Amino acid sequence: MTIATIDPHAASAMLAQGAQLIDVRGADEHDRERIATARNIPLDALTTIDGDGPIIFHCRSGQRTRLHAARLAAAGGPNSLVLDGGIDAWKTAGLPVVATARQPLDLMRQVQIGGGSLILLAILLGWLVSPVFLLLGAAVGVGMLHAGITGSCAMTALLAPMPWNRAVAG
Template sequence: MSLATISPQKAKELIAKGAVLVDIREADEYARERIPGARHHAFSKLQGPIAAPGAVIFHCRSGNRTATHAERLAAAATCDAYILEGGINAWKKAGLPVAQDKTQPLELMRQVQIAAGSLTLLGVLLGAYVHPGFYALSGFVGAGLIFAGVTGFCGMARLLAFAPWNRKAAVPAKA
């Protein structure tokens, strides 16, 4: 079963009539930027049915994740379900409100992209200007990215998750 896509304007109309917007992005993405009022159900942890009094509208960042997983999302919905065409990016482009918390770290996958790109460029520059042996750094990073793509395990993401800026603040004990 496939889900129909709807525009941000149509989604806003349905939400005004009682539809529920469901954000399927990961928790770190949701914490940094979200559509106000959207429920968070990370696709990676999606279990059980998602019910709403009217309809359910699923969204991600660009619409790609929701489109890719439309069949599973449709199976999880117990009512009419749609995909927000273009995701939160299209929502913003339409001038609709988003809540941002810039104190939250960048999404982990963006951090991996920045780190991998930086290390690859560093390896090339050091290889060209210092010693050819530094090209191995770029090769190592490339091999790690291939391994992550094939296996689904990203060692760099695991390491970055422990970085000080990615640690969750300790919740103060109640008196």
Template sequence: MTLPTITPAQAKALLDEGARLIDIRDADEHRRQSIPGAANMPLSALEPVSGHPAVIWHCRSGMRTAANADRLAAVSDCPGYLLEGGIDGWRSAGLPVKTDAKAPLEIMRQVQMIAGLLILAGVALSLTVAQGFVALSAFVGAGLFMAGATGWCGMARLLGLMPWNRRAA
């Protein structure tokens, strides 16, 4: 079963009638930027949703919700919809978005930035200092491949332990 896509204006009208808005992004993404009133239920922790006139699912751009529409429909006992354009579409429509500028960047963005920096450093050092530094780029590339193949990313785990990524108790 596929879920229909609705515009941010249609979603706002449904929310005003009591629909539930659920953000399927990871907690770190939701913490940094969210639609006021949206509940956070990451894809990895989906739970049954019932007792609402409707449920509206959203992510950042709409791609994750579209790719997982069947899973989202399966956990909802009420009419379900996908928010067109995700939180980006919501913001573009001029609707309110809550931003916490003090929250760290999402872990995967941190991984992408550090991996890119390490690869560039490995290439630059191999060209200017010693050819052996190309191994740094190869190591990072192999780690990215393994993360994609297995779904487990050691760099993300390590970054999650860093002080700037830990929530204050």
């Protein structure tokens, strides 16, 4: 089952006519920045959407919705559409978003910053102190490879409960 795409301006017009907008990103992403009328139903919690009118799904860039198009079409029915380019395209089109700057960085960016920092540190220590420190960089590389293959990231599990990742109210 395929699902048609819609550009941000056409989606905005459909929303004004009563279409539903479903944000399939995680709750932390939605809390950080969202389209005002979007209802957050993370992709892993998506089953079926009630309603007779059109349903427009969106993510950050459109990649997640493209990858899971069949699942979205099954959940939303025959009136399902995908916002082409996601919230990024919505913002590029000059349409408004609600942003909460006080929310923490998303976990993927934290993992990228942490992993990159550890690899850089390992290279510097391996060069300046002892080549044994290069094993730290190798361990981070193996962890990233494992995360990519299995979809399970140990660094995310370590970072998620940290105090700075508690959602900020309001």
